[in-house]
Amino acid sequence: MSKVDFLRKLTSRKFWMALASFVTMLMTATGTSSEGAEKIAALIMAGATVIAYIIGEGWADSAHAGDLDPLASPVPDKPPEDTPIE
Numbered sequence: 001m002s003k004v005d006f007l008r009k010l011t012s013r014k015f016w017m018a019l020a021s022f023v024t025m026l027m028t029a030t031g032t033s034s035e036g037a038e039k040i041a042a043l044i045m046a047g048a049t050v051i052a053y054i055i056g057e058g059w060a061d062s063a064h065a066g067d068l069d070p071l072a073s074p075v076p077d078k079p080p081e082d083t084p085i086e
Contacts, residue, residue, distance in 0.1 A: 007055055007059075010051050010052065010055055011051070011052040011055050011056060013048075013052075016044065016045060016048035016052075017045075019044060019048075020041040020044040020045055020048075021041075023037075023040055023041065023044060024037045024038070024040065024041045025037075027040060
């Protein structure tokens with residue numbers, strides 16, 4: 001699995017829901033109270049929210065690295081072939 005695939009998994013809500021569900025069911029199967037399992041699941045989802053936000057902001061920042069105005073359109077390096085140069 002490449003680094004990008006791994007980062008994409010960390011931002012996936014489906015991944016975090018599956019992980020929280022697995023941990024909750026594992027805790028319930030081993031005799032942990034439902035309340036304790038719910039608290040752990042809530043902590044996992046809270047952590048997932050923070051991780052997804054940090055990675056998402058990092059992607060956005062890296063996409064605009066070097067841009068002074070991220071909303072500005074890119075300026076071509078040279079004029080198109082059919083444009084006469086004066």
